[in-house]
Amino acid sequence: MRANVDSGTAPSVRCSVMKPVRSYVRREGRITRAQAGALRDLWPEYGVEPVTGPLDPTKLFKRNCPVIAEVGFGNGDAMVAMAAENPQCDFLGFEVYRPGVGSLLLKLKKLGITNVRVIMEDASGFFEARLPDESLAKVLLFFPDPWPKKRHHKRRLLQPDFVNAVVRCLEPRGQLHVATDWEDYAMHILELLQNEPQLRNLAADARFVERPAYRPRTKYEDRGTARGHGVWDLVFERA
Numbered sequence: 001m002r003a004n005v006d007s008g009t010a011p012s013v014r015c016s017v018m019k020p021v022r023s024y025v026r027r028e029g030r031i032t033r034a035q036a037g038a039l040r041d042l043w044p045e046y047g048v049e050p051v052t053g054p055l056d057p058t059k060l061f062k063r064n065c066p067v068i069a070e071v072g073f074g075n076g077d078a079m080v081a082m083a084a085e086n087p088q089c090d091f092l093g094f095e096v097y098r099p100g101v102g103s104l105l106l107k108l109k110k111l112g113i114t115n116v117r118v119i120m121e122d123a124s125g126f127f128e129a130r131l132p133d134e135s136l137a138k139v140l141l142f143f144p145d146p147w148p149k150k151r152h153h154k155r156r157l158l159q160p161d162f163v164n165a166v167v168r169c170l171e172p173r174g175q176l177h178v179a180t181d182w183e184d185y186a187m188h189i190l191e192l193l194q195n196e197p198q199l200r201n202l203a204a205d206a207r208f209v210e211r212p213a214y215r216p217r218t219k220y221e222d223r224g225t226a227r228g229h230g231v232w233d234l235v236f237e238r239a
Contacts, residue, residue: 039102042108053130057092061115068086068136070091072143076101085214086115093116094123134170134174135169136174143218148184158188167238215233
């Protein structure tokens with residue numbers, strides 16, 4: 001159920017704040033002049049400022065539509081493709097890599113896409129503290145950092161606390177879709193999501209699904225495939 005924006009009351013969020021999972025390292029890399037200019041000039045149009053308090057998507061987008069969140073959108077190619085193909089939905093994109101954010105902003109402006117807003121913050125803390133209950137139709141994580149070394153597994157974003165926060169934010173029958181090209185991470189995610197009582201696996205064999213048509217191929221997927229990696233898609237639905 002969506003928050004009533006006419007009631008004058010803020011949407012409810014949990015009061016407890018979990019310790020954020022540091023699932024990324026800020027590797028700034030080389031930012032182009034165009035990307036830097038986009039961050040300066042286009043952020044006011046597409047960006048969500050890092051302020052405290054709950055975020056009401058219906059006020060942010062000025063309409064009441066299904067909201068889809070993509071966590072870690074990279075250079076934004078998948079986000080742009082999905083937003084262009086689904087103008088009836090609104091998209092929240094999470095990314096901390098500034099060149100990637102700048103790249104996305106340039107693409108949004110060039111194509112005249114208006115149903116995307118960008119959040120340059122740690123997604124785990126944002127889901128826990130700022131997104132209202134049952135406010136998202138889908139949460140997408142396409143090829144999150146697998147942190148392949150065993151000593152780094154604790155840095156993986158997909159952990160019980162983050163899954164709990166995602167489930168709270170999903171509408172009834174809302175979906176969590178994760179894709180990875182690391183088999184051990186896929187098995188970790190499968191076990192993790194199967195142990196969440198409010199989620200139901202949509203795979204016919206209760207394991208993995210074929211790539212849904214709405215998920216564009218990404219450079220990360222192509223890079224993994226070129227290295228001989230398989231690709232595993234998991235889609236779970238909130239009860």
